[in-house]
Amino acid sequence: MPYVLLALGILFALVAANAHAPRRNAVLLVPSFFLGWLTIEMAPHVLVTWAAATALTAAFGGLDGWAGWTGLALALAAMAGIAATVVASRRTVVTLRDSGAPLDLDPEGAPRYPLAHLIVPQLCLIPRKGVRVERNVLYREEGRLRLRLDVFRPADDAADGELRPGLMQIHGGAWVIGDKREQGLPLLNHMALQGWVGFNVNYRLSPRATWPEHLIDLKHFVAWYKEHAEEYGADPDFLCVTGGSAGGHLTAMVALTANEPEFQPGFEDADTTVQGAVPFYGVYNFFEAGPWPVPMGATRILEKMVVKKPFAENQELYAKASPVTYIREDAPPFFVIHGSHDSLIPVAEARRFVERLRDVSASPVIYAEMKGAQHGFDVFPSYRTARVIEGVERYLTGLHRQYRQGTGPGVPEEVTQSLEEPSVG
Structure with missing residues (x-):
């Protein structure tokens, strides 16, 4: 022994x-x-x-x-x-880089994530009390193609009949694997309890799908949402988007390429704008090296399975697949989240994207760097996940309040207040 x-x-x-x-x-x-x-x-x-x-x-x-x-x-x-x-x-405390100010994601009085889910993570697979889930709603049907989503919303309808804010969740999986049943569940359950309507969306995966078909599918969802949101008690004029890893990349693409005809073939006139984006540990630049020895576009998975064209002769195509290419002054507000110990997508990838976005965008760009967090840290309902989910809810709820007040996007009051409070970690 x-x-x-x-x-x-x-x-x-x-x-x-x-x-x-x-x-x-x-x-x-x-x-x-x-x-x-x-x-x-x-x-x-x-x-x-x-x-x-x-x-x-x-x-x-x-x-x-x-x-x-x-x-x-x-x-x-x-x-x-x-x-x-x-x-x-x-003691999760994230730092807003360049400001040096801590953002406490666990303030007294904020909606709390249930302790039971931290002890028994499998509970996150079950809709929480007060949440109703409608599964496998068809949002795109074209020939043999059928794409579906799950809807997470409060069990009770709004007392005053007021429409609720909408949240689109995009799963990750390197553009080749993943499903709406596997990711975003802790966040969507929590957001539904806070009065949001969440849509966990599937899209075509590679190698069957070739870029930009993944993005085109998600654009179809945004157009579908504008037409059908009220059927689920959601406001068709207010939709935010979130997702992790490949879903983080697609989150940024959805937010930054609103109404781009190239990504809306056959429905070019549809409005695909969103009001806020929260990408988790995403890839934002396929055509420049930096965080990695070679550009992400030169990796085998993108060349052989996703884009399906050699990087060396098609760098413009890879640039068009990169969120950083579409950074613009009228970009929606961003809350970018990344783990400092991410071994799949280096944290430097998020830092350089945030820096460029801040240089151009007129909207606020908040960056949360989770100390000690790995890639995919939010898949499990851990202590860190709970704190981040609470912070995302505060951020998005603040954006929705500003939308209702007609004040335009800014750093939500909850975030400003937390910046003024002393750090707890």
Whole structure:
């Protein structure tokens, strides 16, 4: 048993080290990401499991020798490292870069995410009390093509019959995998309880789909929303968009390419404007290197499966697939969110996009950098996810209030107030 405990200690130490410093080389990138992602965002559950395994091994003779004691020391050090990630996530504080001001996403009195979902993450798959979900609503039908969405809305209709704000959720998955049933559920449930109507939207995936068919599908949804929003109690004139990873890229494209005829073939006259965008850990530039050794467009997945054309001879096409190309003065407000430990899309990608967007856009651009967070951190309802969801709700609700008041987009009052409060982390 001593050598079993030693093996456990070494394993725990390696996993903890990977969580704090994920590998980014070609061979270890994917396994390092998945291991770090699960470890960081499920840290309380990992910590309990490790502690139980260590205690049981020690109780059955694991400390009978130097190997066991060495393993125990390594296991305790690893658990201390994981405990530090729990503390960091519970004290989630994001920094608005260039301002140096902390944005506390956990103010007293704000709507809170349920503790039960943090203990049993699977509960996020079940609609919360007070939320009704209508599944597999058909929003685009053309020949054999049928695209569907799920609607999340308050169980009770608005007492005064007032229309509610709408939120479009776009799942990620590298443009080739993913489904509306898998992502955005913690956010959509929370937003529905705060009076929003959420639409979790599917779109065609590669390799069957070729860019820009993914975006065209989502434009069809926006046009559909304008026509059918009232059927679900939503305001057709107010829609915000959010999504993570590939969904973050598509979120930015939807927001920045409103009414672009190239992406609206056959429905060029449809209004596809949105009133706000919240992209999570997205890709915003396919044609320039910087955060990575080569441009994102030169990667195999984009050249062979998504765009399906070689990058070297088609750089203009990749530029047209990049949100940064469409930055403009009348862009809608953005709240960009990224994790500092993201090993799939480096955090520098978000920083340079935000910098360029701020240089041009007349609307406010807020950037939240989540310290210690991996890619896809919001898929699980962790402590960090809860704080971010609460912050996104405050931000979007502030935008909707400004829309109703006719004051034009600005930094919501809730955000301004939190900037003036002392940091808690």
